Amino acid sequence: QKEVEQxxxxxxxxxxxxxxxxxxxxxxxxxxxxxxxxxxxxxxELIMFIYSNGDKEDGRFTAQLNKASQYVSLLIRDSQxxxxxTYLCAAGSNKRGYQKVTFGTGTKLxxxx
Amino acid sequence: DAGVIQSPRHEVTEMxxxxxxxxxxxxxxxxxxxxxxxxxxGLELLIYFNNNVPIDDSxxxxxxxxxxxxxxxxxxxxxxxxxxxxxxxxxxxxxIPGVVLTEQYFGPGxxxxxx
Numbered sequence: 001q002k003e004v005e006q007x008x009x010x011x012x013x014x015x016x017x018x019x020x021x022x023x024x025x026x027x028x029x030x031x032x033x034x035x036x037x038x039x040x041x042x043x044x045e046l047i048m049f050i051y052s053n054g055d056k057e058d059g060r061f062t063a064q065l066n067k068a069s070q071y072v073s074l075l076i077r078d079s080q081x082x083x084x085x086t087y088l089c090a091a092g093s094n095k096r097g098y099q100k101v102t103f104g105t106g107t108k109l110x111x112x113x
Numbered sequence: 114d115a116g117v118i119q120s121p122r123h124e125v126t127e128m129x130x131x132x133x134x135x136x137x138x139x140x141x142x143x144x145x146x147x148x149x150x151x152x153x154x155g156l157e158l159l160i161y162f163n164n165n166v167p168i169d170d171s172x173x174x175x176x177x178x179x180x181x182x183x184x185x186x187x188x189x190x191x192x193x194x195x196x197x198x199x200x201x202x203x204x205x206x207x208x209i210p211g212v213v214l215t216e217q218y219f220g221p222g223x224x225x226x227x228x
Contacts, residue, residue, distance in 0.1 A: 034216070043204055043219035044156070088156065098168060099144060099210060101217065105155030 003027055004091050006104035015113050019076040023089030023104055026070065030091040033065055035074045038086045038106065047087070048074060079111045117220035119205050125226045131193040134223045137186055138207030146217060147180055147190050148204040156204070162188065163210060195227045 004025045013019045021035075032051050036044035048063040050056045050072070056063045062075040072091075076083055086108045092101040118137040126132055138145050147159040160170040162182045170180070177196070182188040192199055202224050206217040 043222050045219070046216045049216065094210070099161065099163070099208070100169070101146075101158070103148075103156040103158075 002104070003102040004089055004104035006087075006089050006107045008105060009108040010110050011107055012110045012112055013079050015079060015081060015111055017079050019079045019083065019109055019111070021074040021076075021087050021089075021107050021109065023072045023074075024070055025072065025089075025091040025102075027091060027093065027102070028067075028070065029093050029095070031094065032092040033063070033072045034090040034092065034101075035061075035063060035072075036088040036090065036103075038088060040085075044088055076109075079109075081111045081113050084109055084111045117205055117207055117218055119203075119220035119223050121223060122221060123224050123226075125228065126195055127228055128196055129194040130227075131191065132195045132199075132225060132227075134190040134203050134205075134225070136188045136190070136205030136220060138188070138205070139218055140186070142207035142209050142218070143185070144208045144210045145182060145188050146206040146208075147188070148206065149201045150204060150222075151201045159190070159203075192225075195225075197227045200225055200227050 006023050034049045035047045037047045038044045050063040050065045060077045064073045086106040088106045089104040120135045143164050145162040148156050150156045159172045160180045161168050165182045180190045202222045204222045205220045208215050208217045
């Protein structure tokens with residue numbers, strides 16, 4: 001079992017729709033969760049991070065965390081063609097100064113104009 | 114700040130040659146990470162430094178790979194000898210360690226092709 005699992009996609013949504021990206025993790029010691037966006041040929045860039053159960057909203061993006069279910073999701077409202085990219089989920093912990101971050105393999109999102 | 118700087122951006126080499134990848138982290142960031150990304154395996158952590166000291170090198174594939182961080186502003190990843198299966202994009206990332214894990218800032222990556 002991979003430590004962080006994502007559906008590779010591609011996930012295709014029409015422009016203006018809500019895109020829902022999902023991720024599960026296996027390490028119950030994970031404390032921090034990140035969503036990175038990676039355009040083709042570029043490096044990952046942080047979209048959202050979440051530490052507490054529940055929802056966290058930032059503009060068109062909402063991250064959701066359910067630690068009991070070991071589940072993280074990212075919702076993108078009013079999807080735009082510019083949102084087309086691969087979205088990487090990451091789970092991290094910081095134990096006695098030792099940082100561990102594990103990335104999923106990513107979900108490719110295609111927003112169709 | 115210029116962000117994380119990596120060089121070279123592209124490297125093409127022949128099997129058996131030595132390859133050295135370079136990274137300059139963001140000033141003030143005490144943690145540095147080297148990752149390898151391929152289509153099949155995604156983003157894999159190779160090694161992680163904190164205050165210039167290697168903390169976790171369990172992701173280094175084999176003895177052909179080595180990494181150093183002689184000071185807070187420079188790190189190298191060396192592959193000797195290189196093999197075609199080492200072809201990948203290698204990213205360097207840096208972060209500020211804290212009580213809560215913080216964002217990692219990625220460099221532009223080095224695309225390595227070993228023929």
